[in-house]
Structure formats: structure tokens, C-alpha cells
Amino acid sequence: MLYREAGQFISHYRADQRLFRLRQDRIGFYLLLASAFVLVPYCGNDYWFSAILIPFLVLSLAGMGLNFLTGYAGQLSLGSAAFMAVGAFSAYNFNLRVEGLPFLLSILLGGVVAGLTGVIFGLPSLKIKGFYVLVSTLAAQFFVQWVFTNFAWFSNDSSSGVITAPPLQVFGLDLSSPAGRYLLTLTIVTALGLLAANIVRSELGRNWMAVRDMDTAAAVIGIAIPKTKLLAFAISSFYLGIAGSLWAFTYLGTVEPHGFDINRSFQILFIIIIGGMGSILGNFLGAAFIVLFPVLMSHIANGLLAGVIDAGHLENFQKIVFGMLIIGFLIKEPNGLASIWQTFRQQLRVWPLRY
Amino acid sequence: MNTTQPLPPPLLQLEHISLSFKAVKAITNISFAVQPGEICALIGPNGAGKSSLLNVINGVYRPDEGAISYNGETLHIMQPQHAAERGIARTFQNIALFKGMTVLDNVLTGRNLHVHSSWLEQVFNLGRAPQEAVRQRKKAEEIIDFLDIQPWRNSVVGNLPYGLQKRVELGRALAAEPKLLLLDEPMAGMNAEEKQEMSRFILATQREFTTTIVLIEHDIGVVMTLSNHVVVLDYGKKIGDGKPEEVRQNPQVIAAYLGTKH
Ligand SMILES: Nc1ncnc2c1ncn2[C@@H]1O[C@H](COP(=O)(O)OP(=O)(O)OP(=O)(O)O)[C@@H](O)[C@H]1O
Numbered sequence A: 001m002l003y004r005e006a007g008q009f010i011s012h013y014r015a016d017q018r019l020f021r022l023r024q025d026r027i028g029f030y031l032l033l034a035s036a037f038v039l040v041p042y043c044g045n046d047y048w049f050s051a052i053l054i055p056f057l058v059l060s061l062a063g064m065g066l067n068f069l070t071g072y073a074g075q076l077s078l079g080s081a082a083f084m085a086v087g088a089f090s091a092y093n094f095n096l097r098v099e100g101l102p103f104l105l106s107i108l109l110g111g112v113v114a115g116l117t118g119v120i121f122g123l124p125s126l127k128i129k130g131f132y133v134l135v136s137t138l139a140a141q142f143f144v145q146w147v148f149t150n151f152a153w154f155s156n157d158s159s160s161g162v163i164t165a166p167p168l169q170v171f172g173l174d175l176s177s178p179a180g181r182y183l184l185t186l187t188i189v190t191a192l193g194l195l196a197a198n199i200v201r202s203e204l205g206r207n208w209m210a211v212r213d214m215d216t217a218a219a220v221i222g223i224a225i226p227k228t229k230l231l232a233f234a235i236s237s238f239y240l241g242i243a244g245s246l247w248a249f250t251y252l253g254t255v256e257p258h259g260f261d262i263n264r265s266f267q268i269l270f271i272i273i274i275g276g277m278g279s280i281l282g283n284f285l286g287a288a289f290i291v292l293f294p295v296l297m298s299h300i301a302n303g304l305l306a307g308v309i310d311a312g313h314l315e316n317f318q319k320i321v322f323g324m325l326i327i328g329f330l331i332k333e334p335n336g337l338a339s340i341w342q343t344f345r346q347q348l349r350v351w352p353l354r355y
Numbered sequence B: 001m002n003t004t005q006p007l008p009p010p011l012l013q014l015e016h017i018s019l020s021f022k023a024v025k026a027i028t029n030i031s032f033a034v035q036p037g038e039i040c041a042l043i044g045p046n047g048a049g050k051s052s053l054l055n056v057i058n059g060v061y062r063p064d065e066g067a068i069s070y071n072g073e074t075l076h077i078m079q080p081q082h083a084a085e086r087g088i089a090r091t092f093q094n095i096a097l098f099k100g101m102t103v104l105d106n107v108l109t110g111r112n113l114h115v116h117s118s119w120l121e122q123v124f125n126l127g128r129a130p131q132e133a134v135r136q137r138k139k140a141e142e143i144i145d146f147l148d149i150q151p152w153r154n155s156v157v158g159n160l161p162y163g164l165q166k167r168v169e170l171g172r173a174l175a176a177e178p179k180l181l182l183l184d185e186p187m188a189g190m191n192a193e194e195k196q197e198m199s200r201f202i203l204a205t206q207r208e209f210t211t212t213i214v215l216i217e218h219d220i221g222v223v224m225t226l227s228n229h230v231v232v233l234d235y236g237k238k239i240g241d242g243k244p245e246e247v248r249q250n251p252q253v254i255a256a257y258l259g260t261k262h
């Protein structure tokens, strides 16, 4: 009887356009937020903050960035990590070179630079389609990494291009403890997550999906395709840029350009494939999966298969299982975990009837 | 006593349009005019060039020769977006809906040229955006009511049956409040009942929204009841142009088209 919508009549368009139409969903969301902000900081330990929760949040954010571009606007990309790197290295330099620039503002500016970089590498998408757009983003991936590795200026002449987090001070608060870094990351990801939900439900989000589903028809009904595509690249890269800064500063603390290599781009792509293309929730589900899966695997290996498999084999074994899961998702559930969740929710709504 | 009224200027006039694809000559020197408020049917056998002609009218294809005047303006190079901005909307022979989106979202995309708030206002839900969202939603709901598709409002269109998809595509076109509506075989693949329903919607569109309609249709019965004006194409050439009754008598048309079909 918990999950019932009886008596919840929607009589205004504005009410119908809310993020959560059902009261239960809304309450559930607030409870989740409250526990993430209040309960978790008290109960969590440093391992959970540093090794699970912070990377989970940052990867969810990166997933959102790629999902705008690929899941919503239909432009394939293998350059996610490049835009993350641009965000991180720009934020680092803003903070380093502009006296007294607040940390949050540095991150924001890093996101803006990443967004502009995204627009530049998105320009070819106005002339070419599909697979060839992928090539352009791949070019971004290799070019950006090459620049940050070979021009020491970007890392303030540190060896091998390593950058280190600036002091994590926000409004005079020192947030450098694991719980502090978790809360900082959570706040930014929550704000950008809510914004993302607005973006995809706005006209811009509809235009993205229109271009994805049938671009000739989109042009015929008057959608400005170039603007729509470039905004997808810009906003996607902005999100990825912010995620890059968080990855570097609240998760790792120090990072080198190699930390944003093509494997990272693939990781983000797997998040949206597993979580669900064209879903905001999917990014969180996919990121949770990507972060928890190796932990789970090593627990299983250490518990059940102790002594049977050594560490090197375990890593390969993980990769094989992971690859099979990706293929499984692509074949069986192309809309990812988010779609499984939706089906489950729908069944809950009508339970005990069949439909 | 028979005073002939001077005709109003046509809404759409095609002059000496030709179009070819490499070796294939799809359209050869076609001229005709569409009066404001009329339903003009384009008929002809498969491959006659009907769809290509619609694509020329709204700028999807660029003709090799000829000019199009629309609403008093002569357009030499038309882009789909320019056509949309001037109030030309259309549906496609092979449904071109946004398959992954809901019925409501598809209809709402049709309104994109009537949206005034910027994307930043919408994203932050500021300024003109909140009120506009409600206004656009109301307009979309009017169309959904008009076409009787309320129960499927939140269904993803890719999952709907074919006949309904055709209706949703009409809805998306109508949402633009077009002056000129181009319909490419809106009743293809429908049974008699569905055709009748669609005919009603097309007539109602002409009457209630005073929309001018150019329609491609193979079913001659439907053409005769719906249209005020018929243009017949065969092998890319115009072989008939006039009132439905006149065209029906035209021996060339009977030989080329009506004769072979019936
Ligand atoms: N994009 C294209 N590329 C090459 N040839 C084309 C293209 N579009 C149409 N044609 C050719 O142009 C000719 C006219 O085609 P069109 O689709 O306009 O005919 P139609 O009258 O709409 O036929 P139908 O009743 O089958 O829809 C055909 O010979 C077709 O093969």
C-alpha cells in the first residue's frame, strides 16, 4: 500500500511537469538526499568516502556529461576524459595564477574552458555524422593528453605533468578531510544533477533527442541543428570538465595527464551503457555499478576463491566478466539499469494487478 | 449573370521546377499554383516524383531549375529551416517521428519556433520560461485533444501502432500552426475506417485552422472527396491540373494513372 497514486490527481500542467510526479517518489528523493547529506557523513568511514562514495559521485557527474551528448543528442564520443582533463588543468591554472580566486570559481571556470573546447571539437559534427564524429572526439582525446604531457606550463613545470589539488577551502571552511571532500563533491553533484534533470526536460533536451532520433525531420520542423549540436558539446564538456576537477582535487588529490587517458573515456562510456542512455538516473546506477563491481569481485575472490586465483589473474578475470556484462547489456537491455528500474517501479505501481 | 471573381494571389506557386538525381530525372519542368485555403492533391503512379516535389517545396531538395513563390516571396534557395520559419510544415511518407520520445514531447517539438524564452531561461526555470512552459503545454494539449490521442500522451511513439503514429506526425506538424501543410500519404497502410478518420482530421484542419494543404494520396476515392484541386504527375511530368471532376475526365490521366489503378 506504500506505493499508490490513488487520490493524487494532477490538475495543473505545472504539477505535471514536476521532476517527480508521484508523492512517493518525491518523498523518497528527499529522504535519500537527507541521508546523503546528514546520515552518511556521520556513519561513513574514510574508506567509504575516499574509495567508494567520492569516485561514485564524480563518475555519475561525468556520466551525465557524456549522456547529454551521446544518450540525448546521439553524438558518439570517446573524448570524455579529454574534456575532464581540460576542466581539471584549467581549474588548476586559474587557481594558481589568479590571486585569491575561490576554489569553487576555479572549478566553474575550468568547466567553462572545457565547454568551449568541446564546442571546437564538436564543429566537425556539423558536417559529418555517426562514426566520423567519434573520430573527432578521439582526436580530442589524444591531442589534449599530448598537450598536457608535453607543455610543462600547464602543470606549473612539475615533473611529468602532475598537478596537485589547491587547498579545498569553501566559504572559509576547510574541506580537506575525507568527509569534507565527500560533502563538497555531493553538493556540487546534487546541484548539477538537478540542473541536468531540468536541461533534459526543457526544449533544449527535446531538441537534442529530436536530432538524435531523426535529424532531417528536426530540420524540417525548424530546429536549428548546428546550435543544438554545439550546445550538446558545450554542456556535455562543461559537466565533464567539472567532473575532471573533482576527480583531480576531491578524489585523487594529485593527477597526471595519464589519469585522463582513453581508458577513462571508455569507463565513462561503459557507465552510460550499463546505466542507461538518455536517463539521468542511469548515470548514478551505472557509476555505482562501475565502482562497486571491482570491490565485489575482489571480495568474492578473496572469500570464495582464496588461493585459487592470484591477483594478476583476478584483474584479467574481472575484465572478462565486465566485458561480457557490457555485451549482455547491449543485447538484452540496451536502455540499461535505469530501464530495469523503471519496469520494476511500474510493476510496483500496479501491484498486485498485472498491468 | 455570371461575374467571375478575380482569383486571390496563390499562396504557393511553382514555376518550371526540374530536379534530377544523377541519371534519374525525377521532376521535369513542373509549374502549378496552390490557392490559399484549398486542399490540393498530388497524384500519380509510384515513382512519379510526388514526394520529391514536396521535398523541393520545403527545401529538403534543391531544384536544378525553377523558382518557388510562397506568400508573395520568391525563393530561389530554400532550406528546410527557412521553410519552417515561413509556416510550412509537413509529414513524411515513411513516418519521421522522434521514436524515442513521447507523443507529448513530439508534439511539443513541433512548437519550437513559437518558443520565445532562451535555453538558459528554460534550464534555470527563470524569466519567461515557467509561464511559457505552461503556455506551450496548453497548445500541445489542444492539438492532442483535436486528434483524439489523449490516452497515448505519455507513450513513447516508437511503441505505438502505425495508424496512431501517422496521427501523431500530423499533430507535430499542426503544433507549428502552419500556413501551408504538406502531407505525404497520410493514409498509406490504413484500413477504410482509419482512412475515414484521418480524412475527417484533414478536413477539420482546413476548416478550423484555415490551413492550406498539399496532399499526396493514392486512394482516388479519398482524393475526390477531400480535394478542391488535383495535380497529376507521371514520370516527373505534369499531365493534369484542375478540379477533381475535370481531372477525372482527362483522357491522358485516365490512361496514365486512373486506368492502370482501377
Ligand atoms: N534521394 C534520392 N536519390 C535518388 N533518387 C531518388 C531520390 N528520391 C527520389 N528518387 C527517384 O526519383 C523518382 C521519383 O521519386 P519519388 O519518391 O518522388 O516518387 P513518388 O511519386 O513519391 O513515388 P511513390 O508513390 O512511390 O511514393 C524515383 O525514380 C526515385 O527513385
Ligand SMILES: [Mg+2]
Pocket: B050, B051, B052, B093, B184
Ligand atoms: Mg512518395
